[in-house]
Amino acid sequence: MVGRLTATFAGLVAVAVMGFGVADLRGEGEGDSRTVDVVVEAEMWQFTPKVIRAKVGDRVRLEMRTKDMPHGFELRSHDVSVLALPGRAAHAEFVVDRAGGFEFYCTFDCGRPHGLMTGMLVVDER
């Protein structure tokens, strides 16, 4: 568990330092009812982007695709759990109601480093 958290943190630092891998959110509307579309691509053993950013009150429309094999996307903090298959994207929609960092991870046993297949939803106050 500690190892996984450390790996996640290291990933976040790498993303922050290198300046890429952060979701490009295309928002619709302003105020407190913004809807943001997020596309996450999975492959062994990573999510791209690894960090999704949103603001409190946003409705997130997630499309998750996989390049190579089935991969899961679970964001337990927001009751989201989907499975994408090659050629068949998975979709989820949820509202981010609180600020913080929330880990998501793959739920499909896709190989030995599967435990490293994580990412982070970062929700900022608006």
Ligand SMILES: [Cu+2]
């Ligand atoms: Cu996996």
